[in-house]
Amino acid sequence: MEKVVLIFKDYLRKRGLKFTPEREVVLREVFSLHKHFDAEQLYQNLYKRKKKISRASVYRTLPLLVRAGLITETLRCQGRTSYEHIFGHGHHDHMLCIGCGKVIEFRSEKIEKLQKEICRKYGFKPVEHRLGIKGYCRECQKKIKMKKKLPLDREK
Amino acid sequence: MEKVVLIFKDYLRKRGLKFTPEREVVLREVFSLHKHFDAEQLYQNLYKRKKKISRASVYRTLPLLVRAGLITETLRCQGRTSYEHIFGHGHHDHMLCIGCGKVIEFRSEKIEKLQKEICRKYGFKPVEHRLGIKGYCRECQKKIKMKKKLPLDREK
DNA sequence: ATTGAAATTGAGATTAAGTTGCAATAAGAA
């Protein structure tokens, strides 16, 4: 944890930005969470714990953390930009269950390698990539079977 | 083109929905385009050509086309939901150039296969997936080299 | 062809996420 504080401080100092209490609170909150989150959730968490930080500051801090290489945007669920931290966590891809919203993380070296190859073929210099698979997790598949029919888009 | 009209009509009829002139106009516009588009663009195109269709109808029709399996959402650029048609086009993945916005489409059977394998391993039933690689295309890499430095996030 | 239930339309109001302007404040280098 103190490591990420140092990294962030360093990032800020190098471009003449300031390490404020607000930014520190956001940073620590982000790294105390161990799953995906979005700006509003983060704000609510802090608000409940009487950390009086404005929404604007939360929204302004998250992009800084992205640029500092500490967090990254993930798959966008229902309209909100969602983040996760990447420091000491490494890149991975996601499966997102349409039924219950559960997120499964996975990593495949083979897929990573294939992507690089393809980029090379197109003369494309990759900066980041995102692979998201939507579908149904084991549990939700069972539920669906029990209901026999998916009520989502059935025919008349 | 007439094929997609039939498919859409069929989709609608089967669930007691109606094939209206507005929906037809949207459908035809979508399939006359040959690249990615978003709801607002589509509305503007139609508006300029004096097709008086409300924004609401455009926004209401696109999800129907998705459900009918004719179009799909793609990578979200700058906040807007973007679509592309898939009928007679097949699944593919994308590279998105950060420099100029160009989209390169590609498809890798190997990656597709690996994804299926991974899903099987997790007992996950995939419905759709999206792989997007952001980076710099050949041309933009050259431009960057000429500028010697990327002005985006440089240190002081 | 007519009818009538049910779906659809357009216009504008509304929501939600995120951004911005600005005056007051605070960080931190000198």
Next chain:
DNA sequence: TTCTTATTGCAACTTAATCTCAATTTCAAT
């Protein structure tokens, strides 16, 4: 400690998308 410059909070604003509702249209059944 001083002083320049960045940051803050608030509220107003923007943007994308959705919703409400009265008027209209579709289309299956006469």
